[in-house]
Amino acid sequence: MNDAVDYLLxxxxxxxxxxxxxxxxxxxxxxxxVERLRPVVTRLEHLPAEAWDAGEPPPLVLPGAxxxxxxxxxxxxxxxxxxxxxxxxxxxxxxxxxxxxxxxDRDPEPSTQLALRxxxxxxxxxxxxxxxxxxxxxxxxxxxxxxxxDQFYELWLLGDxxxxxxxxxxxxxxxxxxxxxxxxxxxxxxFRYFDISLEPGDGDPGHSGVSVLRGPTQS
Amino acid sequence: MxxxxxxxxRAERRLAKRLARxxxxxVRELYAMHGRATFGFLVGMLRDRAAAEDxxxxxxxxxxxxAERYDPERGGLLGWLLAIARSRAIDHLRRRVPEPxxxxxxxxxxxxxxxxxxxxxxEQWQLAGVLGELPAGESDVLKxxxxxxxxxxxxxxxTGVPLGTVKTRMVRGLTRMRDLLEDGQ
Numbered sequence: 001m002n003d004a005v006d007y008l009l010x011x012x013x014x015x016x017x018x019x020x021x022x023x024x025x026x027x028x029x030x031x032x033x034v035e036r037l038r039p040v041v042t043r044l045e046h047l048p049a050e051a052w053d054a055g056e057p058p059p060l061v062l063p064g065a066x067x068x069x070x071x072x073x074x075x076x077x078x079x080x081x082x083x084x085x086x087x088x089x090x091x092x093x094x095x096x097x098x099x100x101x102x103x104x105d106r107d108p109e110p111s112t113q114l115a116l117r118x119x120x121x122x123x124x125x126x127x128x129x130x131x132x133x134x135x136x137x138x139x140x141x142x143x144x145x146x147x148x149x150d151q152f153y154e155l156w157l158l159g160d161x162x163x164x165x166x167x168x169x170x171x172x173x174x175x176x177x178x179x180x181x182x183x184x185x186x187x188x189x190x191f192r193y194f195d196i197s198l199e200p201g202d203g204d205p206g207h208s209g210v211s212v213l214r215g216p217t218q219s
Numbered sequence: 220m221x222x223x224x225x226x227x228x229r230a231e232r233r234l235a236k237r238l239a240r241x242x243x244x245x246v247r248e249l250y251a252m253h254g255r256a257t258f259g260f261l262v263g264m265l266r267d268r269a270a271a272e273d274x275x276x277x278x279x280x281x282x283x284x285x286a287e288r289y290d291p292e293r294g295g296l297l298g299w300l301l302a303i304a305r306s307r308a309i310d311h312l313r314r315r316v317p318e319p320x321x322x323x324x325x326x327x328x329x330x331x332x333x334x335x336x337x338x339x340x341x342e343q344w345q346l347a348g349v350l351g352e353l354p355a356g357e358s359d360v361l362k363x364x365x366x367x368x369x370x371x372x373x374x375x376x377x378t379g380v381p382l383g384t385v386k387t388r389m390v391r392g393l394t395r396m397r398d399l400l401e402d403g404q
Contacts (some may be wrong), residue, residue, distance in 0.1 A: 001390050011370055011371060037397055044361060047347065055259075060254065062246065137261075146384070
């Protein structure tokens with residue numbers, strides 16, 4: 001595919017371009033692939049400048065709608081240090097070395113940890129933890145049944161009035177565990193539970209009604 | 220175990236369901252996703268930013284209030300929104316038509332005499348909307364290649380990204396756009 005794209009972009013040198021064209025002439029599958037991609041390249045080449053640098057649209061006004069929920073009600077933490085203290089801290093951090101840096105880089109510690117407990121009899125030994133950061137969450141689950149080919153698990157936010165927001169889907173293998181790191185599109189405190197459901201691969205985007213783990217959104 | 224990321228199609232159907240329940244946050248999400256493309260289309264169509272701002276509000280109010288009319292089998296949300304935008308823009312042009320009509324003016328759109336321009340704009344802004352759905356790394360190489368005119372080698376030099384990665388992103392970006400466009404996004 002790299003050669004096909006280079007060819008369509010005109011970035012093959014003459015010798016390779018000639019060789020690629022010989023392949024095109026003899027390979028119907030390659031020819032079909034190139035012809036499927038060519039319209040995209042042509043359309044992008046003719047896209048006017050304003051479409052590449054579109055301005056911001058005006059703010060949306062929805063008459064009668066409640067104000068949008070804030071992205072996060074968690075107060076922003078601010079670290080205020082005097083320069084001398086900051087310098088000492090920096091030296092101390094440097095002294096500790098790369099080990100802490102590597103750990104922090106691998107998995108920043110979330111500010112809130114919440115437990116998920118089994119719902120129903122499907123996975124009575126399952127457990128999970130949700131770590132909430134300012135704008136993302138980490139979920140670790142274990143003891144779940146491995147997914148079959150046509151099923152997966154889905155993480156939801158569930159409200160008192162059965163409002164649901166899907167946060168992401170995942171699969172579990174033979175070890176029964178999974179770790180997810182996801183952005184938080186809404187404030188979880190506006191909902192009551194984190195819920196993990198077992199979903200069939202039937203194309204229905206709604207909740208299957210089969211929950212396996214659930215826990216509160218607040219400690 | 221890596222999480223399986225939900226497909227855009229699935230996320231879009233979920234958003235459509237929330238829209239059908241008249242969830243105002245769903246229409247705000249829709250606006251964040253596609254408001255730029257519809258507004259660009261309307262500015263191009265109406266050639267009047269203030270009018271485009273008014274019609275833009277109408278488009279998303281209609282999407283919110285009549286979401287049950289959206290049929291995912293007929294295409295993606297972006298295409299649906301752009302179709303609403305096209306209709307409302309034509310309504311706007313019709314309302315401001317002075318009598319007698321000047322057939323050479325842009326208002327001829329209202330009678331279908333210049334549908335070609337509307338279709339061209341629609342196609343352009345659908346493409347721009349789909350570009351906005353790509354991962355940042357892929358849309359960046361496409362923008363550098365097709366807007367700034369940089370070769371893949373020049374992109375690698377300008378960004379410090381290895382040439383092989385630039386080429387991978389170029390292939391993925393183009394094939395992803397092809398798939399989205401073929402799916403009627």
